[in-house]
Amino acid sequence: MRRRRLTILLGVLVVLGLAATPGSAAGFGTIDTGGQSREHERLTRAALSCAGDARTDRDCFEPTTMDYLAGHDHEFGAVGAPDSDELSDPGAHCDGADYVTGPYPQTRTQATAALDDCLNQMRIRFGEGLDAAQRLLGPDGEVLANEVGLDPECRSREEREVRAKCAALEGFGRALHGVQDFYSHSNWADEADPTRPIGDENPPGLDLPAPSPLLDLRGPAPDPPVDLTTGCYVARDEVPGVGDCRLRVTHAGLNKDRGQIDPVTGAATDPTTPRGMVGTNFAKAVSGAVTETRREWQDFRSELVARYGSEHGERMICALTHDDPVNDCARRNLAVATAVPIGLAAVAVGAILWIRRRRTR
Numbered sequence: 001m002r003r004r005r006l007t008i009l010l011g012v013l014v015v016l017g018l019a020a021t022p023g024s025a026a027g028f029g030t031i032d033t034g035g036q037s038r039e040h041e042r043l044t045r046a047a048l049s050c051a052g053d054a055r056t057d058r059d060c061f062e063p064t065t066m067d068y069l070a071g072h073d074h075e076f077g078a079v080g081a082p083d084s085d086e087l088s089d090p091g092a093h094c095d096g097a098d099y100v101t102g103p104y105p106q107t108r109t110q111a112t113a114a115l116d117d118c119l120n121q122m123r124i125r126f127g128e129g130l131d132a133a134q135r136l137l138g139p140d141g142e143v144l145a146n147e148v149g150l151d152p153e154c155r156s157r158e159e160r161e162v163r164a165k166c167a168a169l170e171g172f173g174r175a176l177h178g179v180q181d182f183y184s185h186s187n188w189a190d191e192a193d194p195t196r197p198i199g200d201e202n203p204p205g206l207d208l209p210a211p212s213p214l215l216d217l218r219g220p221a222p223d224p225p226v227d228l229t230t231g232c233y234v235a236r237d238e239v240p241g242v243g244d245c246r247l248r249v250t251h252a253g254l255n256k257d258r259g260q261i262d263p264v265t266g267a268a269t270d271p272t273t274p275r276g277m278v279g280t281n282f283a284k285a286v287s288g289a290v291t292e293t294r295r296e297w298q299d300f301r302s303e304l305v306a307r308y309g310s311e312h313g314e315r316m317i318c319a320l321t322h323d324d325p326v327n328d329c330a331r332r333n334l335a336v337a338t339a340v341p342i343g344l345a346a347v348a349v350g351a352i353l354w355i356r357r358r359r360t361r
């Protein structure tokens with residue numbers, strides 16, 4: 001009898017131990033030539049990869065999934081997709097919202113409209129990602145194997161990709177591209193060259209922190225600061241501006257696109273663009289983009305839970321981040337995962353009490 005009680009007690013401890021164990025849990029450049037060093041890929045990895053400093057985040061992205069989200073080798077990935085098929089659309093990269101106080105070729109209102117175009121494109125992509133996530137789960141909330149497979153790799157740019165995980169990551173990744181470009185293409189987080197006069201060739205820097213209230217993709221954007229500017233972009237991207245960009249702040253003059261980024265820590269060094277080389281402008285643009293990328297992922301998760309409920313929302317988050325969702329996300333719901341062992345423990349304790357009462361009788 002004593003041994004049986006010990007066995008039951010051990011069983012209770014094991015069950016409780018299991019219950020306490022958590023579940024397993026251009027703008028910036030895209031390619032590796034022409035002065036680009038895969039900046040979008042590297043900063044996305046630094047922000048969200050389980051292999052980087054984001055590993056403490058329960059919802060970090062596992063390696064194969066991250067390869068598609070951030071891109072790898074010659075693959076643009078979801079974040080790099082706008083540099084493949086939306087290269088000439090200024091709204092996909094937050095270009096063209098240029099303005100400097102004083103006589104200027106476009107008004108503050110026109111510049112703000114161009115910024116709104118960029119923000120609205122991000123909102124649409126963000127929403128497409130949220131919509132696609134719905135198809136990750138079947139009618140009983142189960143993860144659907146054919147919607148989460150990553151072999152072959154997602155091909156969102158080239159053909160109509162039908163897998164829900166590919167489509168959800170593509171929408172989210174394209175939104176991230178715009179968010180990241182905002183920091184390299186605008187003066188939100190940078191400073192002007194103190195050795196030169198302020199003007200279209202050296203617009204003021206706002207030196208503001210991330211995240212930016214402008215990039216809250218879930219609500220209406222507030223008015224931008226009056227001195228906020230991005231750069232005008234044409235094929236002949238030069239300082240001073242030519243063609244449509246004459247007398248305007250240009251992408252060439254303002255961008256902080258190029259330099260070295262550590263994909264684990266996000267440390268940014270060796271800037272190579274003129275504005276990026278002023279002070280710590282390149283590092284500020286990269287750290288702003290990393291912070292903002294993490295904020296957007298937080299917001300994306302919050303929206304999944306708000307839209308689809310906590311059980312399904314959490315399982316979608318698991319399916320979007322894990323390389324083997326069918327096995328890893330079956331019982332994502334912590335309430336269910338802990339209720340069963342705790343119930344078993346209660347039964348065991350009840351059995352012990354019943355045995356003890358019988359013995360004392």
Ligand SMILES: [Zn+2]
Pocket residue numbers: 026027028082083092093177181
């Ligand atoms: Zn871009």
